[in-house]
Amino acid sequence: MKRSIPLPRRGRRSRWAAVALLAGLLACTGAVAAASTDRQGPDLAAYATPTPADVQAGRQLFVANCSTCHGMNAQGSGTAPSLYGVGAASAHFQLSTGRMPLRASGPQAPRGPVSYTEEQIRQMTAYVGSLGPGPQVPSAQQLDYSGLSDEQIAIGGQIFRTNCAMCHSAAGSGGALTQGKYAPNLRGVDAVSMYEAMVTGPQSMPVFSDSTLTPENKVAVIAYLKTMEDNPNPGLTLGQLGPVSEGAFLWGVGLSALIGIAVWLGAKAR
């Protein structure tokens, strides 16, 4: 090709831009995943014996922070449920995972930064727990899964696959539900939150009461999830979301690479 003016090099400069972008994005998701794990669990012993002073302080916090939606006496309203009988475990789950106070109305309250101190959460939990009988915050001994045998952990895995995997996926990485709702990722969630979610059934999640899923079985499920967390899949897991992310990767990255190579092979040298 005869050209008197040299070709502009704009096209060649961005040759590695897509690769760099992909690498950057992967690094970012890795950092986010790393940041979300290893959250320190709360001191659960203090929740076992709420004092009248705790309930009183919790009520004041409730009136100041929650009553706009849940009503002055926690009786609920058109936008928020009544808190009678939901139990201390429900209040503790919602507050300690930062799902409440709700930041914006939407299909589902997402996990978020915790808005209150440990002390305040304990007081509000004591207040909600005093409203009526309901699931209690489990004790640290109850949640201790360190002594479980491999066999018990495997049974926990069986229970998880029967009762939980259809929404949270077999890898516990969560999944989509209808109309913007979703089952959250379970990796990096602390044991007490998992236990409370099972007994209270927050948001779209059904309830798994102690009569249908014994506390021992619940702990086995937690042990199974923690074992999976401790033995992560090496390599590029693509979020362990199954065919969605794997298919997107193959169709997007894999096929693009093949087309690119085919075009290069067929192009005439200049």
Add this chain to the structure above:
Amino acid sequence: MATPPPPTQPEADAALASTTGPGSDSQLVPAVPARFEDPGLPEHRLRRTDTDPRAAKRAERTVSLLFGLAMLAGVGFVVAYFAIRITDPTSAIRSTQFTGLALAVMLLCIGFGAVHWAKQLMPDHEQIEQRHRVASTPLEQQQAGQILSQGAVEVGLPRRKLLWGSLVGALATLPVVGAVPLWGLKTHNRNQTPAQALSHTVWRSGMRLLKEADKTPIKPSDLSLHEVVHVIPQVTTAQGHLRPDVDANAVNSHHELTLNELAKAVVLLMRIPPGDLKEPAERKNWSVEGIVAYSKICTHVGCPIALYEKTTSHLLCPCHQSTFDAADQCKVVFGPANRPLPQLPITVDAQGYLIAQSDFTEPVGPSFPERG
């Protein structure tokens, strides 16, 4: 195919002139020639590596670099093979990953280097080979025919009729051997048509509902609001006379059921808040204290449905997003499914455990031809 000879220039001009008649407005309508001139082959362009020795040198260096990288990756493979000791599953995966990566880099570098070499540095002559007729000449065709008929005579095709007839017979019997076992797929139970087999499950009147997790019976009080339990049938001969081979004393004899029978009979049990539950008059006694039981098999293509959303009482099928309203007879509210999930009528027995009133009143799972 022989290419027609390109028309000579005067010929083409004459053809062009014939399309534009005298006196026509040939100024406005562009003339279309009757026959286009063969444009010939595009001009051969020299590559930069052909004209510029520096470009050729650069291409040579690039190719050598790629081959060098392939060598390095090969060394990397050997290093990874010996450096990563396989002691547990994780290190086994690591070993495969790194040796695989090294091998991939090596093969890709060799491949890319070879292609780059061929494209940039190997001779770039253009050669033209005209197409010719594919068919053989009539003489060759005649000779081939003669060889075949002569061969047939030599192996005795016309003479040994019995031999050839029996060979054809033997080969024709071969597909029958393959086809006959397919007959056995028709139905497992020879007393039933496929439609009958599809229309029933193992559920019978009085059969207890068992939790799939621990195979224990269920009391209504076990279920709190919005609780979901995965249920399988408890097969006993005492009530159902289901299978003569089931031991009446073996209460939890699930091993007696085939997996297919069990898979068809799986049920999801839910307690719906009394205010939300919509039941027609004929189904009023199918539930117990707001506890309803529905088949877990999607009526679309048979995936197991168990994604229950507490806030809406909707059941979502993970395969194609069919959504059923568990509070309203599991009617389809979204997705490709065409029928509601069949409901299992339940009640409680003398000991207070949940039992089935009967089998499902309609076939579970996807539609089939006989169902209409």
